[in-house]
Amino acid sequence: MENSRNASFMTRDRDRSIRIGVSACLIGERVRYDGGHKRTPLIADVLPRFLCLVPCCPEVGLGLGTPRNTLDLVEGTTGPRLVMTEHGKDYTQDMERWASAKVEELKRQGLCGFILKSKSPSCALADARVLDHEGRPAGFHPGLFTAVLRRAHSGLPLIDEVELRNPESLFIFLERVLDFALHSRPSLEAELWGETTRPGRGSTEP
Ligand code: SF4
Numbered sequence: 001m002e003n004s005r006n007a008s009f010m011t012r013d014r015d016r017s018i019r020i021g022v023s024a025c026l027i028g029e030r031v032r033y034d035g036g037h038k039r040t041p042l043i044a045d046v047l048p049r050f051l052c053l054v055p056c057c058p059e060v061g062l063g064l065g066t067p068r069n070t071l072d073l074v075e076g077t078t079g080p081r082l083v084m085t086e087h088g089k090d091y092t093q094d095m096e097r098w099a100s101a102k103v104e105e106l107k108r109q110g111l112c113g114f115i116l117k118s119k120s121p122s123c124a125l126a127d128a129r130v131l132d133h134e135g136r137p138a139g140f141h142p143g144l145f146t147a148v149l150r151r152a153h154s155g156l157p158l159i160d161e162v163e164l165r166n167p168e169s170l171f172i173f174l175e176r177v178l179d180f181a182l183h184s185r186p187s188l189e190a191e192l193w194g195e196t197t198r199p200g201r202g203s204t205e206p
Pocket residue numbers: 023024025026031032033056057058059060117120122123
């Protein structure tokens with residue numbers, strides 16, 4: 001891929017720019033269980049200069065409110081279950097239903113990637129802790145929202161905020177996002193670079 005492609009992913013029409021989902025707490029929205037956030041400047045301040053970020057908090061979307069009791073992933077017969085720490089209420093089906101509808105909505109909006117919050121039982125890419133029935137650590141798993149996202153939107157570039165701090169991983173993620181966008185929206189190439197100004201296409205512009 002030409003380096004010039006990485007200059008900007010923003011078209012003249014912001015609504016048609018490349019859209020990527022983001023766990024809402026990472027851009028400073030106070031949606032965490034304790035009413036706080038996990039604002040990450042690279043995501044909240046830098047990426048919006050050339051990408052259109054679409055915030056999403058699955059637990060607030062589910063109607064759990066903020067602040068709220070914490071959730072855990074607990075071993076189950078067919079996979080980890082999403083349960084409330086305090087009283088054990090099981091939200092697995094509710095989350096799977098909500099996430100399926102949300103992912104379809106995001107697909108219709110032309111989502112081209114997702115930045116996820118590590119270690120979250122809902123959003124983690126792979127490192128959410130799973131407990132056994134005695135409350136002991138029993139392994140790791142993607143968050144439940146992410147598991148649905150992966151199943152329903154295969155090939156969608158995903159990364160978490162920890163991996164994003166690695167410049168090489170960030171670069172690879174952005175390349176994958178751009179490739180995904182160009183593949184799913186062929187008109188994007190002309191929207192981003194124009195028919196005559198994209199370098200490497202015989203342009204006569206300086
Ligand atoms: Fe919401 Fe996900 Fe952030 Fe938890 S990690 S507060 S579910 S966006």
